[in-house]
Amino acid sequence: MTKIKHLKLGTKAATMSMAAVLSFTGISGVYAGTSADGTLEWSGFLENATFLRKDVGLVKFRNTVQLELVKQFSTGNTFSELSFNVTFRGSYDGVYDLNKDDFGRNAGGPIELQSTFSAGPPFVPHGGGLVSTGAFFFGFDVGANPNEGLMVLGSDSHANDQGGVSFGIPVRPCDVDSRGCIPGYLDLSLDNLRFPEFNSRMDFLREAYIDGSIPFSNGHELNIRLGRQQVVWGRTDLFRVLDVINPVDFSRQNIYDELEDIRIPQWILNLDYRMGAVGSFDDLNLNLVWNFDKFRPNSLGQGGTPYQILGAGGFFRGMKNCWDNGCTVANFAGLPVPGTTGLAATDFAPGTLGIRSAQLPEWKLDNTQIGFKVEGVKGGVGFSVNYLTYLSQLPSLRGGSVGPAALNNFTGEVKQWPYLIAFDIAFPRIHLFGGSMDLYADSIKSVFRVEAAYTTGEEFANTLRPELFSKNDVIRYVIGWDRDTFIPFLNKNKAFLFSAQLFGQHILNHELEDTPATLAGIPGFTKAGIPDWKENWIMTFLMKGWYMQNRLSPQLLSAYDFRAGAAVISPSVDWLINDDWRLIIAANFKFGKGPRKFDDCRSCNPWGPFTATPFHADPFAAGSVGLGGFEPLGRFRAGPIGMANREDEIQITLRYRF
Amino acid sequence: MKNLITSMITGAVLGLGATSATAADMNDVEKSFYPYKNSVPSHEGLSAGMTINQSNVEQFKDILDEGMYQFIKDGWTEMSVTDTMAFELNTSYIEATKNGMGKVSLGEKPGDIRGFVAGRPFPQEPSMDDPRAGEKLAWNYKYGYNWGDNAAIYPFYWKFRDLNSEKIERTLKFNFHFLNLKHRVNDDPKPDLPKNPANLFRGIYVQVLEPFDVKNTQLLIHRYEDDLKRDNAWLYLGFQRRVRRLATGQITDSFLGSDLMIEDFEGYNGRISDMSWSYKGTKNVMLPFYKHNDQKLTEDHKTPDGFQFIEFGGKGGCFPQIDWQLRKVYVVESAPVDPNHPISKRVHYVDAETFTLPRTVIYDRKGELWKTFIIGQAHPDHHLPKNKGTGVSIDDSFMMLDVQGAHCTTGQFKGQVDPALNPRKKFTVQNMRVTGK
Numbered sequence A: 001m002t003k004i005k006h007l008k009l010g011t012k013a014a015t016m017s018m019a020a021v022l023s024f025t026g027i028s029g030v031y032a033g034t035s036a037d038g039t040l041e042w043s044g045f046l047e048n049a050t051f052l053r054k055d056v057g058l059v060k061f062r063n064t065v066q067l068e069l070v071k072q073f074s075t076g077n078t079f080s081e082l083s084f085n086v087t088f089r090g091s092y093d094g095v096y097d098l099n100k101d102d103f104g105r106n107a108g109g110p111i112e113l114q115s116t117f118s119a120g121p122p123f124v125p126h127g128g129g130l131v132s133t134g135a136f137f138f139g140f141d142v143g144a145n146p147n148e149g150l151m152v153l154g155s156d157s158h159a160n161d162q163g164g165v166s167f168g169i170p171v172r173p174c175d176v177d178s179r180g181c182i183p184g185y186l187d188l189s190l191d192n193l194r195f196p197e198f199n200s201r202m203d204f205l206r207e208a209y210i211d212g213s214i215p216f217s218n219g220h221e222l223n224i225r226l227g228r229q230q231v232v233w234g235r236t237d238l239f240r241v242l243d244v245i246n247p248v249d250f251s252r253q254n255i256y257d258e259l260e261d262i263r264i265p266q267w268i269l270n271l272d273y274r275m276g277a278v279g280s281f282d283d284l285n286l287n288l289v290w291n292f293d294k295f296r297p298n299s300l301g302q303g304g305t306p307y308q309i310l311g312a313g314g315f316f317r318g319m320k321n322c323w324d325n326g327c328t329v330a331n332f333a334g335l336p337v338p339g340t341t342g343l344a345a346t347d348f349a350p351g352t353l354g355i356r357s358a359q360l361p362e363w364k365l366d367n368t369q370i371g372f373k374v375e376g377v378k379g380g381v382g383f384s385v386n387y388l389t390y391l392s393q394l395p396s397l398r399g400g401s402v403g404p405a406a407l408n409n410f411t412g413e414v415k416q417w418p419y420l421i422a423f424d425i426a427f428p429r430i431h432l433f434g435g436s437m438d439l440y441a442d443s444i445k446s447v448f449r450v451e452a453a454y455t456t457g458e459e460f461a462n463t464l465r466p467e468l469f470s471k472n473d474v475i476r477y478v479i480g481w482d483r484d485t486f487i488p489f490l491n492k493n494k495a496f497l498f499s500a501q502l503f504g505q506h507i508l509n510h511e512l513e514d515t516p517a518t519l520a521g522i523p524g525f526t527k528a529g530i531p532d533w534k535e536n537w538i539m540t541f542l543m544k545g546w547y548m549q550n551r552l553s554p555q556l557l558s559a560y561d562f563r564a565g566a567a568v569i570s571p572s573v574d575w576l577i578n579d580d581w582r583l584i585i586a587a588n589f590k591f592g593k594g595p596r597k598f599d600d601c602r603s604c605n606p607w608g609p610f611t612a613t614p615f616h617a618d619p620f621a622a623g624s625v626g627l628g629g630f631e632p633l634g635r636f637r638a639g640p641i642g643m644a645n646r647e648d649e650i651q652i653t654l655r656y657r658f
Numbered sequence B: 001m002k003n004l005i006t007s008m009i010t011g012a013v014l015g016l017g018a019t020s021a022t023a024a025d026m027n028d029v030e031k032s033f034y035p036y037k038n039s040v041p042s043h044e045g046l047s048a049g050m051t052i053n054q055s056n057v058e059q060f061k062d063i064l065d066e067g068m069y070q071f072i073k074d075g076w077t078e079m080s081v082t083d084t085m086a087f088e089l090n091t092s093y094i095e096a097t098k099n100g101m102g103k104v105s106l107g108e109k110p111g112d113i114r115g116f117v118a119g120r121p122f123p124q125e126p127s128m129d130d131p132r133a134g135e136k137l138a139w140n141y142k143y144g145y146n147w148g149d150n151a152a153i154y155p156f157y158w159k160f161r162d163l164n165s166e167k168i169e170r171t172l173k174f175n176f177h178f179l180n181l182k183h184r185v186n187d188d189p190k191p192d193l194p195k196n197p198a199n200l201f202r203g204i205y206v207q208v209l210e211p212f213d214v215k216n217t218q219l220l221i222h223r224y225e226d227d228l229k230r231d232n233a234w235l236y237l238g239f240q241r242r243v244r245r246l247a248t249g250q251i252t253d254s255f256l257g258s259d260l261m262i263e264d265f266e267g268y269n270g271r272i273s274d275m276s277w278s279y280k281g282t283k284n285v286m287l288p289f290y291k292h293n294d295q296k297l298t299e300d301h302k303t304p305d306g307f308q309f310i311e312f313g314g315k316g317g318c319f320p321q322i323d324w325q326l327r328k329v330y331v332v333e334s335a336p337v338d339p340n341h342p343i344s345k346r347v348h349y350v351d352a353e354t355f356t357l358p359r360t361v362i363y364d365r366k367g368e369l370w371k372t373f374i375i376g377q378a379h380p381d382h383h384l385p386k387n388k389g390t391g392v393s394i395d396d397s398f399m400m401l402d403v404q405g406a407h408c409t410t411g412q413f414k415g416q417v418d419p420a421l422n423p424r425k426k427f428t429v430q431n432m433r434v435t436g437k
Helices: A002-025 A190-194 A309-325 A634-643 B002-017 B026-033 B057-063 B066-073 B091-099 B133-142 B248-252 B262-267 B429-435
Strands: A040-053 A057-072 A081-093 A112-114 A123-125 A150-152 A168-170 A205-215 A221-229 A266-278 A281-291 A327-333 A344-348 A354-358 A369-378 A381-391 A396-399 A422-426 A429-441 A446-461 A469-487 A491-507 A535-544 A552-561 A566-576 A581-592 A649-657 B079-081 B150-162 B168-180 B200-210 B218-224 B232-237 B242-245 B275-287 B323-336 B343-351 B359-364 B369-378 B394-402 B407-416
Touching: A081 A190, A112 A327, A168 A309, A266 B429, A281 B429, A309 A327, A309 A354, A309 A422, A309 A634, A369 B429, A396 A446, A396 A469, A429 B242, A446 B242, A535 A634, A552 A634, A566 A634, A581 A634, B026 B091, B057 B066, B057 B275, B066 B359, B066 B369, B133 B275, B133 B323, B133 B343, B218 B429, B232 B248, B232 B429, B242 B429, B248 B262, B262 B359, B262 B369, B275 B343
Parallel strands: A354 A422, B079 B323
Antiparallel strands: A040 A057, A040 A649, A057 A081, A081 A205, A112 A123, A150 A168, A205 A221, A221 A266, A266 A281, A281 A369, A327 A344, A369 A381, A381 A429, A396 A422, A429 A446, A446 A469, A469 A491, A491 A535, A535 A552, A552 A566, A566 A581, A581 A649, B150 B168, B150 B407, B168 B200, B200 B218, B218 B232, B232 B242, B275 B323, B323 B343, B343 B359, B359 B369, B369 B394, B394 B407
8 A cells, every 4th residue: 555655646746846847947938049149059858757666666756957058169279169068967856755764764664683593583683683792792782773774684685584694774864874874985865865966076067078179280180078077988888898987876776777877977188189081090089088086986876775786885884884883693603502503693793894984095196097099990890999097986895804903702802804794995996908899791781899898906705815805807898789670560661779789797717616515515505705707698688669750669678697597678668749848658677586695704714713613624714614695795696687686667757858 | 835845855865865875075064064055944834933733733744743743733732933044063063074074984783883083974865775874864963063072051950740730740950061072073182082091982970959859969971982882870879978880771761750761861862783773764844943042931940140941831831832943854763672671662853954853752662652852952042142153052941751651851951062061070980979978
């Protein structure tokens, strides 16, 4: 009943909201236009996006205003063209007010965590671990970290009675509940969530750049674009192999939003030296990109937001809360009680497990990012050769022997403990070497697109390493195929677009090993090492048609993650009602295996002999024997599609353009 | 009188046909470029200032193409008649034709031409006895003076209209740019631009300015000099900020939802070798040639310099409100070589003086009338001041009417013959990235 209420409320509110915005702006007077002298152009749109999720209800009620301005200047002697371009975007996502029980100030509640220890209750409340205050240095202050405003890690994607590790995640906005918020990284207040562009980085200023061209006497030209902007490299859709200059905001709609809308603009100097035809090249150009902005990572969403890639925002928030305030961890401790089985929920003290801090790179010259590209056309084949040195937009968890000094809950000693799941977040420097090409094969009426990159410096979780991560070189590529094909019985006037892409990722020097427990075939144990697949592929397929003079466009987009065994199908219909109004109705359904299990490092034995298992030949030797579950590392095997397997949605977007 | 003229033209054609195997001479060039030097065609009852409409259309059936006859008969439009006037092409093009006389020939296969440098490749009158006459006329069109060495339609408004409800469903605003890299006759360097390793003949660059959903879309077409090579085409989609190579099969697709394929641009925008060309005879036919400044102009989209576009009216608002005149026409049919092509044939009414395609009628795969295309031709001396004296027959208005779909796309041009608007850098893939947002 609650969900039906949300559905009706969402639809009604969408209508009212758009009407209110139109009324507010005095729509009869709001149009795209050009100044009398033709040097200033403006345009924009208003949009409402209302998304409904199965078993949840309203997950998005975003109302957006975007305004784009272009001002041309007289060029003088130096520039052949000179303009200033600016784009403003502001939005209000009403989901935090309309569905505050799931995502706003009332989200979450008290939780219970599984405890498989046979001599105890099957579930205990947060703060009610069987190993707790009074036992050595275990336990935490429930007054400072109460059992309210929480959800169980992973409860939105899998059941929590499977014997795995878990803990509570605070899910209310950070100004309502500051637990687990990571300053400067994942610390959004209710207003930050509702009005995401209005923050200290002025994201409402989506783009603001000067664009100029300087011609040379030899016919060459230097294009200069300086300011806040998006710079797009590569030739493929959906995947970011070379298109990694701007970080992206996954909190808008996980991996399913248009990159155009989720790239986070950066302050960049973008120089293009255009030589035109040179020698045997039909076209040849050199490109320099210098991202001198203060570092921004990808936005992953945070605990309590409807969209999070890999559920990472919630995991990080729970981990940060564990470090700051202590926490109850499900199914953790094997107790030396004769005749019992299972693992007891355990209350860890603050400063023991979790994430201490995010080490966001400060602004300095050494932390800026720079790229070079040679791009051209030769013999009808488009190509590029790319190099980029940049700071990882995804976080790396550095723990164990290089992590924060942590409290041994048995001895009280504070130091760095190899294999201990206590982390700091880092954003390492990455070097990318890549290239791309496209060509048309007339014999099969097909376009082929290829994009590839080799990176060094990326860091992956790795339970075989005492620091719990390893640096691995990675090869990624996309092969794309496009073909227009008439299907006369569906449309005799207009061909359908078929587009398929195969994305491959190969982690070099990948580590994944059997443990004594897996060799013994003990249930509940997995191999240890890097949870990301050594080799994996994702296939996408798009079929798109057009009717009514392209004003009605149905499409079917699907993707399949081979290793994860997870698929998504997203049918949609895009209706251009007229030049001003556009309605998109879409669905997003997931299929497949969903969450996957992996070594969770409960059996890493950081505090031997206290934490040793029967499979540790030397009870003083740290190292994992592979006890695993869904959380936390199974997410890397499930991938972004599998981790969102319960997020089936109906999505309605109405846009008014001016 | 009509029969007499037809007979005379046919006779002339047959007469010239007898010499078609020989090289062109100066007389051929004179006749080709100045068909109205000594007389203009006439038809009984036809006079300047009159209107052909439902009441009198039967009298003029023989000088109307199939489509226009039916439209007038059904009362969808009327035809305002003016005197036939010469649209003399630029003298440099005519001189180039003279310089090339006797040097141009067809190769063994369609799409193969030899010895061509610049000008009109085959100025001789076509002959019904020449099995490749249609192909020669197609070459004359491809290498026609057209927009000159370069031009821009800047801006260019397209409207998608429902024929029955008269509703305008979409208004698109473009800039179109054309540049000939070879066979140039007017602007230095000529005849060919240097540094052309791909040996391109022509570049076409299109930029969409409005509406918002397709704003910043750009299209670039590279046409090779070798007609047997497939065009290269790229599309920049503003919302993707990415250049996508087009499968050139897309040129037979609706362009941005309009009633035109990319292949329809300018009357025909494909390879000679993609079609089988048949010459069907020479006739006098009413064609849309006019003085822009004397036409009914719309107040919509007025540009800052005061330029006004052609007004549209008639059924569905699909028909340009322009003058028509009786002109000498070569009737040419083009049938796709590819059996999967969405059409069965086009019938082109080739204006003999300018080798433009002011009227084209298109038939679907079943052979039934599908679309009919008007491209209104404006005299350059009665248009923008900068166009005066350019010797370009200016594309100035168009209508592509889908008879089966009861739908049309109309176009309003501001054609500008201005090299400054068409620098070579505009015709590169990189320009799309730099220009795009």
